[in-house]
Amino acid sequence: MVSSEEYNDVYKLVKMRSDISREEFDNLVRDLMNKTEGKLSPRAAAIIVARRFGVESYDLFYPPIIGRIVEVGPVRYTKGTQERTPFVLFSIVDERRRVLGVAFGEHNVEILRSNEDNVIMIRGYTKMRLEKYSGIKVTENSVIEILDDTTLPPITELKPAWAESLKFVMEHRGAWLVKAIVLEEITSEYSACPLCGKGVEMVEDSWYCPEHGQIDQPVTERIWRYLLADSSGVFQAIYFKEPPKDRLKDKEVIIKAYSKDEEIYIMRFYDVLETEIVMSE
Ligand SMILES: [Zn+2]
Numbered sequence: 588m589v590s591s592e593e594y595n596d597v598y599k600l601v602k603m604r605s606d607i608s609r610e611e612f613d614n615l616v617r618d619l620m621n622k623t624e625g626k627l628s629p630r631a632a633a634i635i636v637a638r639r640f641g642v643e644s645y646d647l648f649y650p651p652i653i654g655r656i657v658e659v660g661p662v663r664y665t666k667g668t669q670e671r672t673p674f675v676l677f678s679i680v681d682e683r684r685r686v687l688g689v690a691f692g693e694h695n696v697e698i699l700r701s702n703e704d705n706v707i708m709i710r711g712y713t714k715m716r717l718e719k720y721s722g723i724k725v726t727e728n729s730v731i732e733i734l735d736d737t738t739l740p741p742i743t744e745l746k747p748a749w750a751e752s753l754k755f756v757m758e759h760r761g762a763w764l765v766k767a768i769v770l771e772e773i774t775s776e777y778s779a780c781p782l783c784g785k786g787v788e789m790v791e792d793s794w795y796c797p798e799h800g801q802i803d804q805p806v807t808e809r810i811w812r813y814l815l816a817d818s819s820g821v822f823q824a825i826y827f828k829e830p831p832k833d834r835l836k837d838k839e840v841i842i843k844a845y846s847k848d849e850e851i852y853i854m855r856f857y858d859v860l861e862t863e864i865v866m867s868e
Pocket residue numbers: 780781782783784785796797798799800
């Protein structure tokens with residue numbers, strides 16, 4: 588009787604593509620071992636059998652990664668005289684880890700940018716160094732698949748998505764979930780590009796968007812500024828969309844945020860906790 592322990596990971600890859608039971612798979616492995624008269628270990632035989640079920644060699648070197656997209660950076664372009672390829676930096680999280688990646692190609696960029704917080708599976712990536720971190724490289728030969736949302740717990744329950752404090756958000760790259768108390772809030776209006784919402788500038792008699800150039804007529808948008816606090820300090824934050832409640836002052840909130848130029852940018856609100864933080868006089 589052969590030990591089937593040593594190819595658990597191979598069977599897992601097969602199981603992602605087929606309904607074959609463990610017992611049936613073990614039988615196929617044993618048949619092949621018998622046929623090759625002891626030239627193959629159980630693991631080697633399992634790898635050969637797995638080919639029949641569409642397991643690609645890249646799956647064996649770099650097993651598929653499953654995670655929620657916690658952040659996707661702005662679209663950038665490779666330099667060069669030929670066709671410019673768009674790419675983005677992104678991070679995904681599961682229960683155990685946060686994986687930083689770079690994805691090349693219009694299709695990959697589009698999938699990542701339209702699926703924030705959703706569960707994806709990446710196959711056919713390779714490893715690479717990204718800034719100071721080790722990460723993964725997703726190319727046009729890789730496959731990104733959207734998985735059912737129940738594949739992983741909600742993002743608020745995935746520990747690697749969380750920053751330990753606001754100070755941590757200020758000192759680390761990337762987007763993080765964090766809990767904070769809103770000490771103060773103010774709102775103001777600004778003139779924005781109707782296409783992208785960025786602030787526009789008036790030059791002589793015309794409006795200019797940094798992205799779209801000259802535009803006819805700006806729209807009026809609101810910006811919210813907050814003083815956020817936790818045990819690590821008090822920090823300024825900005826938010827560009829409609830807040831979840833008219834009044835957040837003195838409330839505790841769960842947000843996703845990143846830091847830039849000494850300020851915290853709030854990407855989204857997950858929850859406004861009903862606990863009364865500040866005692867009324
Ligand atoms: Zn614009």
